[in-house]
Amino acid sequence: MRRSKPLPSMRTAALACVLAAGLLALGGCGARQPVVESREALATVVTITAYGDDEAAVRSAIEDAYAAMDEVAAELDAYDPTSALSRFNAQPYAAQELSALTVAVLDEIDALGVSDAFSPGLLAVSGLYHFEESGTVPPPADVTLAVRAAARFTRTDPTHGAFMPLPEATTDARLAPGGALAPGLDLGGAAKGLALDRARQVLQASGAVRAAIVSSGSSTVTLGTKPDGTAWRIGIEDPRDPDTLLATASFEGSGALSTSGDYQRYFEAGGVRYHHILDPTSGLPAGGVRSLTVAGSSLSGLESDILSTALFVMAPAAREAYAGEHGLGMVVVDAEGRTLLVPAPAGSGMALAEEAP
Ligand code: AMP
Ligand code: MG
Numbered sequence: 001m002r003r004s005k006p007l008p009s010m011r012t013a014a015l016a017c018v019l020a021a022g023l024l025a026l027g028g029c030g031a032r033q034p035v036v037e038s039r040e041a042l043a044t045v046v047t048i049t050a051y052g053d054d055e056a057a058v059r060s061a062i063e064d065a066y067a068a069m070d071e072v073a074a075e076l077d078a079y080d081p082t083s084a085l086s087r088f089n090a091q092p093y094a095a096q097e098l099s100a101l102t103v104a105v106l107d108e109i110d111a112l113g114v115s116d117a118f119s120p121g122l123l124a125v126s127g128l129y130h131f132e133e134s135g136t137v138p139p140p141a142d143v144t145l146a147v148r149a150a151a152r153f154t155r156t157d158p159t160h161g162a163f164m165p166l167p168e169a170t171t172d173a174r175l176a177p178g179g180a181l182a183p184g185l186d187l188g189g190a191a192k193g194l195a196l197d198r199a200r201q202v203l204q205a206s207g208a209v210r211a212a213i214v215s216s217g218s219s220t221v222t223l224g225t226k227p228d229g230t231a232w233r234i235g236i237e238d239p240r241d242p243d244t245l246l247a248t249a250s251f252e253g254s255g256a257l258s259t260s261g262d263y264q265r266y267f268e269a270g271g272v273r274y275h276h277i278l279d280p281t282s283g284l285p286a287g288g289v290r291s292l293t294v295a296g297s298s299l300s301g302l303e304s305d306i307l308s309t310a311l312f313v314m315a316p317a318a319r320e321a322y323a324g325e326h327g328l329g330m331v332v333v334d335a336e337g338r339t340l341l342v343p344a345p346a347g348s349g350m351a352l353a354e355e356a357p
Pocket of ligand 2: 305306307
């Protein structure tokens with residue numbers, strides 16, 4: 001068995017910075033220098049690159065942006081026992097008010113129409129794999145029980161808390177509050193994107209930042225157009241070789257990109273890779289894909305984060321149909337290592353280009 005890599009998202013962040021810096025250099029004398037700040041946030045490293053005329057005001061906006069991201073993490077991190085979400089999860093069978101941020105995520109899952117692939121209730125199912133430790137292959141019967149409980153963990157009304165009565169005739173103590181199979185919300189597939197949106201809003205509202213790129217590695221949002229007029233460029237790494245770029249996304253202005261991958265949290269047992277993106281119907285790691293990147297100039301960070309996870313889980317035909325209908329760019333690396341690039345519509349403000357091998 002192998003431990004999942006620490007801070008898996010840094011590489012893409014670093015690539016994004018390198019590309020941004022490279023373009024700056026090419027931009028020559030007219031290009032204004034951005035303020036670049038990298039810090040631990042959202043359990044990874046988040047880099048903010050921001051352009052503005054008043055450096056002190058830009059730095060102050062960046063401080064506020066990190067504070068906004070920390071607030072989202074403090075509310076939505078299901079693995080932080082002090083978070084609002086953890087307090088909610090401690091009472092999984094009681095009708096409770098959901099926090100505004102939780103409602104925002106659940107509403108977005110519904111609005112995107114991806115609830116078959118993106119389930120916010122997989123906390124116990126994920127927990128069975130112990131990804132944060134050395135990894136455990138769970139007994140299939142436990143996975144089935146946890147999946148069934150998760151499927152019944154739904155909102156009883158649009159603004160009210162999730163509520164699930166105890167399954168009838170169960171004597172399994174693990175389904176009781178605090179038990180290993182007790183249902184709970186895990187918004188780990190969406191929270192970073194929402195946090196990046198909050199950071200972008202804070203930077204924009206400051207009035208000091210004219211253009212910016214905020215990246216957590218696996219998710220990136222852009223704001224406005226760079227002062228030298230060149231595109232924001234974000235590198236998409238090879239899921240089996242982080243030193244190699246497979247493709248590049250170029251944004252003319254605002255947009256968002258997210259990558260979900262089987263290399264971000266995983267362990268191997270018996271020659272099988274058990275990774276953290278689970279098929280909600282089986283509770284098993286979703287097959288067929290090594291990494292999936294979705295990008296669009298009209299996407300918010302929250303939308304792109306939910307979609308990268310959801311499209312990863314979907315069957316190939318369904319995901320391509322979804323990307324086509326919604327005008328999304330997509331880069332998929334399948335289980336055989338083949339790269340499929342689905343371009344966004346021409347003139348959409350975002351383009352994907354495959355790197356020469
Ligand atoms: P991401 O890296 O954005 O794809 O998010 C992966 C994380 O989302 C996992 O570590 C789990 O916390 C959670 N997750 C895993 N599978 C799903 C799923 N099918 N729907 C929603 N969240 C999931
Ligand atoms: Mg996601």
